[in-house]
Amino acid sequence: MKLLTLSLAAALILLPLASIAREVQTSEGPVTIPDEPKRIIVLNPAMAGNVYALGLPVLAVTESTRSPTAEGYSGVWAAQASEQGSQVLPWDFDRFNMELLLSLEPDLIIGGGQGRPGFMTIEAYKDLSAIAPTILVDASLANWQAELDFLANALGRETEQQAALSTYAARIAQVKAAIDLPPQPTAFLLPVELDNMYFIPEGTATPQLFADVGFEADPILANHPDWKAFGTGDSAEISAEFATEALTAPTIILTPWSAGGISVTDLAAHPIYGTLPAVKNGNAYDFPDYTYRFDYLGALAVLDVIEATFGR
Structure with missing residues (x-):
């Protein structure tokens, strides 16, 4: 030393x-x-x-x-x-x-x-x-x-920053014009394990990106003021016992904590999560793990997945 x-x-x-x-x-x-x-x-x-x-x-x-x-x-x-x-x-x-x-x-x-x-x-x-x-x-x-x-x-690097923001704005317009939205609002889930479920609060980066192309985030945290977001505020835990009451949104975007993690198929097989409206009605969607805590290039990659998933 x-x-x-x-x-x-x-x-x-x-x-x-x-x-x-x-x-x-x-x-x-x-x-x-x-x-x-x-x-x-x-x-x-x-x-x-x-x-x-x-x-x-x-x-x-x-x-x-x-x-x-x-x-x-x-x-x-x-x-x-x-x-x-x-x-x-x-x-x-x-x-x-x-x-x-x-x-x-x-x-x-x-x-x-x-x-x-x-x-x-x-x-x-x-x-x-x-x-x-x-x-x-x-x-x-x-x-x-x-x-x-x-x-x-x-x-x-302000010039490069403005170029990146312009590219993002143009891509937002392209994707927004190219997709049909699923039923709204949307809940954003972040499962660490099947019995250790988190959601991504409505005011954070992931719902904000989806809002840029027309999605409406379900205000889960606002509807449950006693629940607290963890760490830097971009995740909050939800126990299975509260899932059916809180996760009533007609659409779910599921982002696994890591590649190969929990999927919509796993939710569908679960005795509680399988009863959620979005899961039962086929409006729960798997998204890649980089849909959570992404940078500029990650944001562009998520937009590509949104377009591929919901494109006309």
Whole structure:
């Protein structure tokens, strides 16, 4: 540990001063970063699509658990990562491999955001900052647009940001014109296990994306003010005993916690969930795991699935 600490200190001292030109305000205070970083490490794979969309060079990215490819990329940004040759960083639930990060000699580390990787970067911020300037995206930023805005302003990529937003707006118009909506409103379920069901509250990123193309989110959380959303507010637990009372929406979008997780077929076979109106009437739909906690490229990928599922 002493050797690692000395190495981290040496890395900080050797950072090329000529490359430091921009100060960024973050949740951890002001951070001075290179004006044009060339060796970026992204520690939250749920945000990597935003970084690629801004045209930034990603040296390495944490392994994704969302529709992962054989390489460990997320399927939604695999093409961009492959083109850049981004290295995949293994990680476990407890810590990042600081020795590996140090050996890569990054000039910028991007962390934060929602989910376990984001929380881990907050815990490890001091050590990460000793390796390279580190900026954390605040977990309170509720959707990819807010995360993209922070990164674009921090890194001087406002032109690329506007191009991404224009592409998204155009795609929204295309999909909205191409689909027939199922019966509304819609409930958004997030099963971890069949007997450990969560829903995605109506004011969060997933229902907002669907609302952009005309869906109406069932106000489950508003109808049950005593229920509390967890963590950053984008999920809330619902027990089976309350399911028939709360999940009366005529349409359900089901997003598994991970690829190959709980499906509509599993709901249909369940003695309680199988009785839900949306399930009985054939209006429950399987969506990929990246429909939850997505970045810009993930949002575009979800729009593709919406169009394929509900297209005329």
